[in-house]
Each structure stands twice: as C-alpha cells, then as structure tokens.
Amino acid sequence: MPTIRDVAKEAGVSSSTVSRYLNKNGYVSEEAKKSIHAAIELLRYRPNEMARSLATKKSQMVALLVPDITNPFFTELAKEIEEQAYQYGFTMILCNIGNEHEKEKQIIEQLQQQYIAGLFIATKQIEASYYEKLQIPMVAVDRVLSEKIPTVKTNHFLGGQIACQHLMACGVENVLCIRASSEEDVANERIAGFYSCAQTLQIEEVISAYEVEATKILVLEKLQNRTYEAIFASSDAMAIGTLKAIQQMNLRIPEDIQLIGYDGIRMTEWTTPTITTVAQQITQIGQRAVRCLWKQMQNEDILERHQLVAPILIKRNSTKGE
Amino acid sequence: MPTIRDVAKEAGVSSSTVSRYLNKNGYVSEEAKKSIHAAIELLRYRPNEMARSLATKKSQMVALLVPDITNPFFTELAKEIEEQAYQYGFTMILCNIGNEHEKEKQIIEQLQQQYIAGLFIATKQIEASYYEKLQIPMVAVDRVLSEKIPTVKTNHFLGGQIACQHLMACGVENVLCIRASSEEDVANERIAGFYSCAQTLQIEEVISAYEVEATKILVLEKLQNRTYEAIFASSDAMAIGTLKAIQQMNLRIPEDIQLIGYDGIRMTEWTTPTITTVAQQITQIGQRAVRCLWKQMQNEDILERHQLVAPILIKRNSTKGE
DNA sequence: ATGAAAGCGCTAACAT
DNA sequence: ATGTTAGCGCTTTCAT
Numbered sequence: 001m002p003t004i005r006d007v008a009k010e011a012g013v014s015s016s017t018v019s020r021y022l023n024k025n026g027y028v029s030e031e032a033k034k035s036i037h038a039a040i041e042l043l044r045y046r047p048n049e050m051a052r053s054l055a056t057k058k059s060q061m062v063a064l065l066v067p068d069i070t071n072p073f074f075t076e077l078a079k080e081i082e083e084q085a086y087q088y089g090f091t092m093i094l095c096n097i098g099n100e101h102e103k104e105k106q107i108i109e110q111l112q113q114q115y116i117a118g119l120f121i122a123t124k125q126i127e128a129s130y131y132e133k134l135q136i137p138m139v140a141v142d143r144v145l146s147e148k149i150p151t152v153k154t155n156h157f158l159g160g161q162i163a164c165q166h167l168m169a170c171g172v173e174n175v176l177c178i179r180a181s182s183e184e185d186v187a188n189e190r191i192a193g194f195y196s197c198a199q200t201l202q203i204e205e206v207i208s209a210y211e212v213e214a215t216k217i218l219v220l221e222k223l224q225n226r227t228y229e230a231i232f233a234s235s236d237a238m239a240i241g242t243l244k245a246i247q248q249m250n251l252r253i254p255e256d257i258q259l260i261g262y263d264g265i266r267m268t269e270w271t272t273p274t275i276t277t278v279a280q281q282i283t284q285i286g287q288r289a290v291r292c293l294w295k296q297m298q299n300e301d302i303l304e305r306h307q308l309v310a311p312i313l314i315k316r317n318s319t320k321g322e
Numbered sequence: 323m324p325t326i327r328d329v330a331k332e333a334g335v336s337s338s339t340v341s342r343y344l345n346k347n348g349y350v351s352e353e354a355k356k357s358i359h360a361a362i363e364l365l366r367y368r369p370n371e372m373a374r375s376l377a378t379k380k381s382q383m384v385a386l387l388v389p390d391i392t393n394p395f396f397t398e399l400a401k402e403i404e405e406q407a408y409q410y411g412f413t414m415i416l417c418n419i420g421n422e423h424e425k426e427k428q429i430i431e432q433l434q435q436q437y438i439a440g441l442f443i444a445t446k447q448i449e450a451s452y453y454e455k456l457q458i459p460m461v462a463v464d465r466v467l468s469e470k471i472p473t474v475k476t477n478h479f480l481g482g483q484i485a486c487q488h489l490m491a492c493g494v495e496n497v498l499c500i501r502a503s504s505e506e507d508v509a510n511e512r513i514a515g516f517y518s519c520a521q522t523l524q525i526e527e528v529i530s531a532y533e534v535e536a537t538k539i540l541v542l543e544k545l546q547n548r549t550y551e552a553i554f555a556s557s558d559a560m561a562i563g564t565l566k567a568i569q570q571m572n573l574r575i576p577e578d579i580q581l582i583g584y585d586g587i588r589m590t591e592w593t594t595p596t597i598t599t600v601a602q603q604i605t606q607i608g609q610r611a612v613r614c615l616w617k618q619m620q621n622e623d624i625l626e627r628h629q630l631v632a633p634i635l636i637k638r639n640s641t642k643g644e
Numbered sequence: 645a646t647g648a649a650a651g652c653g654c655t656a657a658c659a660t
Numbered sequence: 661a662t663g664t665t666a667g668c669g670c671t672t673t674c675a676t
Contacts, residue, residue, distance in 0.1 A: 001434075001653095003652090003653055003654085004653065004654060004655095005653080005654095013662075013663085014662065014663045014664080015653090015654080015655095015663090016655080016656080016662070016663060016664080016665095017661085017662055017663075019654070019655060019656085020655095020661095020662085022654095023655080025656095026656095026661085026662090027661045027662080028661075028662085029661060029662085032661080032662080046431060046435060047435070047653085047654075048376075048435050048652090048653050048654070049432070049435045049436055049654095050372055050375050050376045050381075050435065050436060050437060050652090050653080050654090051376055051652070051653030051654040051655090051668090052653080052654055052655075053372050053654090053668090054370075054372045054373055054376055054652090054653080054654070054655095054668045054669065054670090055653080055654045055655040055656080055667080055668050056654085056655065056656090056668085057668075059372075069397055069400060069401050069404070070394070070397050070398055070401055070588070072392070072394070075391055075392050075397050076392055078391060078416075078418075079391050079392050079418060082391070082418050083418075086425075091415070091417075091429075091432060093413070093415050093416075094391075094400075094415075094416040096400075096401060096404050096405075107413075109368060110371070110413060112323075113368060113369075113370050113371045113372065114371055114372060115372060212591075212592055240592050241592075243594070244592065244594060247594045266392070267589060267592070269534075270534055270562050270563075270566065270589070270593070271592070271593060271594070272565070272566060272569045272593070272594060325668090325669055325670085326669065326670060326671095327669080327670095335646075335647085336646065336647045336648075337647090337669090337670080337671095338646070338647060338648080338649095338671080338672080339645080339646060339647075341670070341671055341672085342645090342646085342671095342672095344670095345671080348645085348646090348672095349645045349646080350645075350646085351645060351646085354645080354646085369669085369670075370668090370669050370670070372668090372669080372670090373652090373668070373669030373670040373671090374669080374670055374671075375652095375670090376652050376653070376654090376668090376669080376670070376671095377651080377652050377669080377670045377671040377672080378652085378670085378671065378672095379652075
C-alpha cells in the first residue's frame with residue numbers, strides 16, 4: 001500500500017502539501033492539486049486512518065452502544081444511524097453491551113483508545129457523571145442520561161396520549177396498562193402521557209419484564225381474574241406477548257378485547273391480527289442524532305439540548321375505531 | 323492518558339522492556355516485571371491500540387459483513403460472534419452492506435486501512451477472487467464463497483431432509499415449496515435436501531423474495547388456485563408471510579394446511595400458531611467461525627476447510643405429528 | 645536481560 | 661504556497 005510519501009514523490013511535492021490537499025486545509029496551488037490528484041489515482045492511494053488518528057487523536061469512527069442487539073428496536077435504530085453516519089464519512093461500530101456495567105466501561109475505555117470520534121448511547125447502566133467526564137462528543141438516544149448530555153428521543157408523553165386517545169376513540173372505558181419497571185424513564189413518560197388523557201377511563205396498571213414470554217404469562221394470569229375492554233402494552237414486545245395470552249384465552253381481538261402496542265417495530269405487522277401501535281419514528285431519530293453529534297464535532301451550538309421526535313399512530317387490526 | 327514511556331520512567335526501565343512485558347515476548351527479569359506491573363497499576367495505563375496497530379500493521383478488530391442488519395438471522399449471528407470474539411480479546415465491527423457492491427468494496431478498503439485482523443463474511447455480492455486477494459484471515463459464514471475460503475455453515479442439505487421427513491411423518495402427500503432464487507446456494511441446498519427424501523411426495527416449487535409481505539401475496543395467489551396439505555417455506559420470514567396468507571384465506575393451521583419454516587429465528591415462537599421450523603444452531607456457528615478465524619491468525623492448520631453445522635427440528639404448532 | 649534508535653503513516657507548527 | 665521537522669504511542673531490530 002502506497003503512503004503519503006509515495007504520493008508526494010510521484011507528484012513532485014512534499015508530503016505536507018499532500019496532507020494539506022487531503023485535508024483541504026492550508027494553501028495548495030492549482031498546479032500542485034492536479035499533480036497530486038494524478039499521483040493518487042495512479043498509485044490508488046488511500047490515506048491510512050490509523051496513522052491519521054494517531055496523529056490527530058481523532059478517528060473516523062463513531063460507536064453506538066445498545067443493551068441488546070437482538071432487540072428489533074435497536075437494530076432498526078442501528079441501521080438508521082449507520083446509514084446516516086456513513087453519509088458523513090464515519091464508520092459505525094455497534095457495541096452490544098448486555099447488562100454488565102463492567103463490560104460497558106471496558107468497551108468505552110477501548111473506544112477511547114481508538115480515539116472514537118463520537119458516541120451514541122442507548123444504554124443506561126452507568127452514572128451520567130461517568131459519561132460527562134468522557135470528553136467525547138456524544139448523544140443519548142431514546143433516553144435521557146442527564147440535563148447536560150444532548151439527547152434525541154421520542155416524545156413518549158405524547159406517545160402515551162396518542163395511545164390513550166385512540167383507545168377512547170375506540171369506545172374503551174377500562175383498560176389494562178402493561179408497563180416496564182418504574183426505573184425506566186421512558187416507560188414512566190409513556191404511562192404519564194396515557195394518564196394525562198384518561199379522563200373517566202378506568203386504568204389498571206401492571207409491571208412486566210420486557211420479554212415476550214414473560215408478558216404472556218403475566219397477562220394470562222390477569223385475564224383469568226378479570227376482563228378488560230382493552231390493553232395498552234407499552235412496548236411491542238409486550239404487545240406480542242399480550243396477543244399470545246389473549247389468544248390462548250380464546251378471546252377475539254379486537255371484538256372481545258382491543259390491543260395497542262408501542263414502538264412500531266416491523267413485527268407488529270406480521271402477527272395475526274396485526275397490532276395497532278404507537279410508532280417511534282426511528283429514521284428521524286437516527287438522522288437527528290447523527291446531525292446532533294456532527295454539530296458537536298464542529299463545535300456548533302446545539303440549539304435544543306433535548307430534541308423530541310413525535311411518534312405516530314399506526315392503526316391496524318387489533319383495535320376497532322376508524 | 324499515560325504512555326508507555328510514562329510507565330517506563332515510573333518503573334525505572336526503558337520503554338522497550340515495557341513493550342516486551344506487555345507482549346510477553348523477549349526476556350524480562352522478574353524484578354523488572356514487578357516494577358512494571360506496579361507502574362501500570364499506579365498510572366492506570368492502557369496501551370494505545372492505534373499506535374500498536376500502526377506499528378504492527380495488525381489491529382484487535384474483526385468485522386462482520388452482513389447484507390441486512392435488520393434481518394433477525396444476522397442479528398442473532400452478530401450477537402454470537404460478537405460475544406465469542408470478545409472472549410478472544412477482539413472488538414467486533416458490524417458492517418451493514420446493503421445491496422451495493424460498491425459500498426462493500428469501499429468498506430473493506432476502509433477496514434484494511436484500519437488493519438482489521440479478520441473478516442466474517444455473510445454477504446455474497448463480490449467475486450470470490452476479490453476476497454481471496456485480500457490477504458486477511460477470513461471465514462465465510464452461512465455461505466460458501468469459494469473452495470479456498472474457510473467456511474462455517476449449516477448443513478442445509480440435511481436441513482431440507484429434516485423438513486421433508488417431518489412433513490412426511492405428519493402424513494403429508496403434497497406440498498408447496500417456497501424457495502429463494504436459485505442464485506442463492508443455501509436455498510438450492512435446502513431444496514435439494516428436501517427432494518432427496520421426498521420419495522412419493524408431490525412437490526410444487528415456487529420462488530419468492532425474502533420479504534414477509536412479498537411471500538404473503540405470492541402464497542395468497544397460489545392458494546386461490548389449488549390446495550396443498552403442507553407448505554415448506556425455506557426461510558422463517560417466508561414462513562411468516564405464508565402464515566398470514568393462509569390465515570387470510572381462512573384456512574386452519576395445521577388442520578387444513580401444515581407449515582414448516584427454516585432458520586429458527588425467535589419470531590417463529592411469537593406467531594399464532596407458533597411455527598415448526600428447522601433451526602440453524604447459530605450459537606454453534608458463531609463459536610466455530612470465531613475459532614476458525616483464530617486458528618488462521620495463529621497459522622494453525624485448518625483441518626476442515628468447510629465446516630457443516632447440523633440444524634435441528636423445532637416442533638411447534640403449525641404441523642401435526644408427534 | 646535491557647536500552648537506543650529507527651520507523652509505522654500521518655499531521656501540524658514553523659520557517660521560508 | 662511549500663518544505664522541514666518533530667512528533668502521535670508503540671514495536672522491533674540491533675547492540676551491549
């Protein structure tokens with residue numbers, strides 16, 4: 001592989017001139033530009049990112065930290081962010097953190113050594129202060145880490161409202177609300193939004209783990225004791241578990257009981273019946289997150305520290321209504 | 323961040339000695355070892371991977387190239403490989419290639435500049451000769467790129483046989499076989515295996531795109547004209563599309579028509595009914611792939627160039643039988 | 645067993 | 661506008 005010096009020699013200039021040409025900073029005469037360009041083509045030269053990073057202490061890599069890569073929401077997010085970041089010339093590293101604090105810190109340490117240019121954080125296991133100390137451009141995606149750290153997330157309060165309004169428009173008067181642990185802020189917001197519109201709606205609330213199977217078992221039990229006109233599952237994975245439980249009870253959807261999910265992952269259109277859901281606009285989240293990181297790298301001002309993306313209702317067959 | 327020279331100074335030795343200590347090559351006295359160890363602890367020193375890579379022309383990163391990160395099979399595979407690779411001290415970069423030849427070549431070029439230590443290739447858009455020229459340890463995952471390139475994949479011929487045998491055991495006499503394009507070797511193998519057991523079974527074959535919706539439309543049309551006792555969908559995504567089509571026709575599964583899928587992705591246990599499927603053992607594929615790459619890095623002999631992993635039947639509710 | 649020195653490929657003052 | 665020089669943090673001969 002040719003180096004910058006090979007190019008310089010071939011073009012009859014010094015390597016600094018080539019470097020300036022490459023980085024488009026400093027002056028380079030038109031003449032030099034031409035010969036350098038030709039030399040690069042001739043030698044099929046590509047700058048070595050490693051050497052570049054070592055010299056500048058900045059790489060062209062950004063990383064996305066997620067708790068579980070097999071969770072479809074995160075994969076869809078990863079895809080969007082990867083594509084966007086690629087447009088800006090960055091390579092995205094996807095890091096699956098799992099639930100171990102230690103692994104996350106270790107991985108971040110490694111990323112720092114690689115002079116990672118920026119971080120998208122979709123995990124939440126470490127104290128915010130740890131991230132703040134990092135001194136790396138970063139944006140929290142779909143969760144608030146702290147006031148200071150720029151954030152792009154869905155307006156979950158609005159999402160909760162949308163879910164509630166839809167159910168009420170479907171003539172529902174009592175509903176079972178399946179939510180994640182109250183430690184999860186995003187869950188709290190969804191539920192708060194839901195309540196904020198509830199008016200005379202009767203709500204029973206229950207906490208479930210994220211897994212499909214766990215939710216199924218839980219709902220099965222619930223349905224044994226009591227009937228509901230509708231169920232609001234605050235994630236689509238839970239909605240699928242709920243669907244399975246309802247079907248196992250031989251209840252019809254939406255005739256006997258209506259169901260609305262949350263997230264908008266692809267799978268909700270593959271079930272029978274398809275599931276009405278409050279969809280997060282993942283593409284937009286990805287775009288904004290990347291732009292936000294980009295601005296930080298350019299030291300531009302970030303006008304809104306916390307950006308909210310509105311979710312939208314996707315009406316399918318698990319609810320009545322229009 | 324402290325450098326190797328800081329450690330050397332603190333330990334009262336030269337940086338070469340520290341380097342030798344770090345890489346466990348060359349001689350280092352017990353005494354030196356102790357003081358270096360202490361210095362490292364004291365300064366919380368971590369070697370800079372970039373600098374290391376630049377000097378050695380080898381990084382600690384491996385990459386997995388997939389055509390579509392939102393395809394659950396690949397995410398599950400990615401998770402396994404990531405975890406395995408992490409055990410060996412590697413960071414895995416997940417690269418979503420999409421369908422563009424150009425992007426794949428560009429990305430590989432970038433990876434080379436980063437002195438990528440190894441490649442897991444789960445795409446198939448480029449001529450095998452391109453990969454062979456690369457001079458990077460690599461393993462083809464779930465597809466054969468060429469004779470020369472080490473491969474770990476499911477024994478799809480066996481998988482096809484398993485599917486066929488199961489259907490026959492379920493009393494099926496005629497079946498619709500939904501397959502991917504004949505350009506996909508893995509599809510060909512599955513189908514070949516299926517036929518190899520078919521005996522008196524009547525088989526109708528049809529080609530479908532991978533997408534759930536596309537398959538649904540196709541199957542819907544098929545079912546309009548004719549009835550089948552069973553359908554073999556050669557991927558789970560297709561199986562889900564098929565399921566939807568069958569249900570839309572108001573046929574019962576498995577009473578009116580039985581269904582078997584292929585891949586073993588999580589989703590098949592979330593549909594109603596759950597789908598019987600021939601499951602690829604992704605964990606094992608991941609483990610073997612990483613070990614195979616590792617061996618190449620150690621210049622160990624690779625006993626079997628092409629490793630086959632046996633798939634297993636997961637019997638669920640979309641088929642009759644035991 | 646250890647250190648000095650050169651170099652990996654690039655960037656960034658600084659001088660011209 | 662361009663070249664010289666000195667690193668970035670590490671590895672690796674080659675002496676000693």
